[in-house]
Amino acid sequence: MLGTYRRVLVVAAVPAEREAVLAATGGGRAPHLDVLAGGVGPAAAAAATATALVTAAHQSNPYDLVIVTGISGGFAANGIDVGDTVVADRIVAADLGAETPDGFASVSLLGFGTAEHLPPPELVREAAEATGARTGPVLSVSTTTGSQHRAEQLLARHPGAAAEAMEGFGVAEAATAHGEGVPVLELRAVSNAVGPRDRAAWRIPEALAALTTAFGKLVP
Secondary structure: OHHHOOOEEEEEOOHHHHHHHHHOOOOOOOOOEEEEEOOOOHHHHHHHHHHHHHHHHHOOOOOOEEEEEEEEEEOHHHOOOOOOEEEEEEEEEOOOEEEEOOEEEEOOOOOOOOOEEOOOHHHHHHHHHHHOOEEEEEEEOOOOOOOHHHHHHHHHHOOOOOEEEOOHHHHHHHHHHOOOOOOEEEEEEEEEEOOOOOHHHOOHHHHHHHHHHHHHHHOO
């Protein structure tokens, strides 16, 4: 699928995620694909993405697709299980806004910008079909969920949420703001259920392996 793009930037958070993607490309032998570990959280991811996009443009070798990827939590209430892969049909800034007497108000409701980005629907469909992934909103947060109460709050605001991660919205903001905008895709492999923090239940090696398998189906 990615063979139709001239040059693709893949943004993960940490080196282990980067290595999982590279394992699907023959150790980086996909000349149109650059993979970076941009750091944890929306701010670090946005900064790394913006830097890479601007640098490529100045070298007259721009990217025409950005993929944000890595492991994530999955919302079991919506049928997302550990080991599943998810392609975002919406990239949502789930905790960017304000607490009010009436509850949470997103930054878009406050009139200060957008709280979500929509990846191209056809691209989402193609990626999901190629990888066998589920589709749904992926929530970007600055603080990962560690309680049932917080998980229920997020689901009340975003009933169809599939996964929770930290970098997607930051990457999408940077890509959208670059030039006339660069399309963004978010692909996640689920390592744990969103809810009470239970590290013993995390399946990080399995999720990284699922990430490698998914990218192996995207890379020609």
